[in-house]
Amino acid sequence: MxxxxxxxxxxxxxxxxxxxxxxxxxxxxxxxxxxxxxxxxxxxxxxxxxxxxxxxxxxxxxxxxxxxxxxxxxxxxxxxxxxxxxxxxxxxxxxxxxxxxxxxxxxxxxxxxxxxxxxxQLPSGGLPLLTPMSEVAGRMSVQVGAQFLEQFYGGRGILLGGVPGVPPADVIILGGGIVGTNAAKIALGMGANVVVIERNAERLRYLDDVFHGRLRTLMSNPYNIANAVQKADLLIGAVLIPGAKAPKLVTEGMVKTMKPGAVIVDVAVDQGGSIETVDRVTTHSEPTYQKYGVIHYAVANMPGAVxxxxxxxxxxxxxxxxxxxxxxxxxxxxxxxxxxxxxxxxxxxxxxxxxxxxxxxxxx
Ligand code: NAD
Structure with a gap:
């Protein structure tokens, strides 16, 4: 051919x-x-x-x-x-x-x-030609999050892994699918405290198993999300309901409770975003904006950077x-x-x- x-x-x-x-x-x-x-x-x-x-x-x-x-x-x-x-x-x-x-x-x-x-689509429901781009975006989400946490970029001036004697950053990941799991891997590798919030109990069990308890898992509900978001240095949006717009799991009110200079990376922005204050898509040339003192990153084609x-x-x-x-x-x-x-x-x-x-x- x-x-x-x-x-x-x-x-x-x-x-x-x-x-x-x-x-x-x-x-x-x-x-x-x-x-x-x-x-x-x-x-x-x-x-x-x-x-x-x-x-x-x-x-x-x-x-x-x-x-x-x-x-x-x-x-x-x-x-x-x-x-x-x-x-x-x-x-x-x-x-x-x-x-x-x-x-x-x-x-x-x-x-x-x-x-x-x-x-x-595979018989399992998996989308094999989308998976690699989710892997790229998931891994990148932590890399960009770490960068924007640097003070020069307006962040809290926090190193993800901390150092001996200084605690690491808190990374909260919403959604434990392909993006979320890959984000968790990198964040753990960099020494951060990682929490994954997921609505599928089977998936929570799987994550707990494969990460040997190195990350904490939480069932997705508004109460758990509100508590976790408050503490986040880096919040990563990685939820997906196939074929639908992403659910707005983090309300504007919750974002207001976040620490100044904390960073949100909403990978799910290509499906409308899972955080209420993510009200626009950003680009690689202008990747972030600030709202309530929190840095928002909402690039819809993250793999394009690599x-x-x-x-x-x-x-x-x-x-x-x-x-x-x-x-x-x-x-x-x-x-x-x-x-x-x-x-x-x-x-x-x-x-x-x-x-x-x-x-x-x-x-x-
Ligand atoms: P996935 O289906 O593998 O994972 C999504 C997870 O979200 C699932 O485990 C699901 O159970 C969970 N979820 C759904 N509703 C939830 C809720 N209410 N609370 C907690 N968890 C919930 O999907 P994926 O491949 O990881 O993709 C995630 C998102 O990232 C999609 O919107 C995808 O399009 C997007 N994406 C964006 C880029 C980019 O460049 N911005 C690149 C790749 C993928």
Whole structure:
């Protein structure tokens, strides 16, 4: 199969859909890989590294799209890319179509087969192509939290791990899923006091087990949350109710009780945020604002700050599916692989994902 990888054109998007390592796997299986020149630069992958693995470097995006049978991307196509859509093309990328009516219509109209990374789903309910980005964001949440606790950035001037004779910081994590668990790992590694607040008792048991009692777990209810938030030096929002807006677990009143210079990192901001005072999305260039003396960090695309790690983590999980799609051909691959089939959002001029159809108001 001919697989094209254009450069991402979304503002500040430095990831690329395929690493040189992934390219090597596909070319070894006999596939032809077209990489737009410079597409890997933002992640620190040079054109030569792709060429060495057998890829063909192409000068412009239009040619990549025109020659490829399947295009692999990171982010959803922007309007400038809709002109490349055509019947017979397969698009494999993060799409988030529920919020993209125009894009959905363009894909349907041009009869593109679009497979969304985020709707590929395992029988366990897990979303394997979203997990690595949650791992990145969870680990990063503590790193950025530690930075903004420094006095220079307006923080309380507290070192997460303390030092002998001086107590460590209190890190409160709301939600013990992928983000929360990864945040807990890093915070514990840095020597902080860590509390995870979760509503799922099974998950609390699991966390207690795997961390050998090194972190404290609390059942999620307003009483426990209010008490914990008061003491927090770093508060991390990491809850998710799949398909819904994040519940506002921390009220404005609770934020008012926080210590001056404490830091909130609301990772769940991409689902509306789990803290009432997180009333806007921030960016990597202006990541924080202050409210009631508390620093708020609400960047919705945290993995974008570490594109190399994120690109490597993404290819690690997409490559198996890409190999299957390329090896068997798209239609056969979809019939034989239920998780992959659940990834199909548009096919032969129809929306094929119920939630997307409902969200954009198109027939399913
Ligand atoms: P997950 O499903 O693995 O974990 C969410 C956890 O929240 C679950 O364990 C669930 O039981 C718990 N939860 C739900 N309601 C709760 C409540 N009322 N009280 C306490 N816990 C509750 O999800 P995840 O992969 O960890 O993702 C968490 C959030 O982070 C999502 O909104 C996701 O989109 C977001 N995210 C953001 C970025 C970013 O860059 N900002 C990156 C990756 C993920």
């Amino acid at each position: 001919i697989i094209g990888v254009p450069k991402e054109i979304k503002n500040n998007e430095n990831r690329i859909a395929l690493t040189p390592g992934g390219t090597a796997m596909l070319t070894a299986a006999g596939h032809e890989i077209l990489i737009e020149k410079g597409a890997g630069a933002g992640s620190g992958f040079l054109d030569d590294e792709y060429a060495k693995e057998g890829a063909t470097l192409i000068d412009d995006a239009a040619e990549v799209w025109a020659r490829a049978e399947m295009v692999m991307k990171v982010k959803e196509p922007l309007e400038a890319e809709y002109v490349y859509f055509r019947e017979g093309l397969t698009l494999f990328t993060y799409l988030h179509l529920a919020a993209e009516t125009k894009l959905t219509e363009a894909l349907v109209r041009s009869r593109v087969t679009s497979i969304a990374y985020e709707t590929i 594109p190399r790690t994120s690109t490597l983590a993404l290819t690690n999980v997409t490559i198996t599916y890409a190999m299957e799609l390329a090896g068997k051909g798209v239609t056969r691959a979809l019939y034989g692989n239920l998780p992959l089939k659940l990834g199909v959002n548009t096919y032969q001029g129809h929306v094929t994902h119920a939630a997307v159809a409902e969200a954009v108001g198109l027939p399913y």
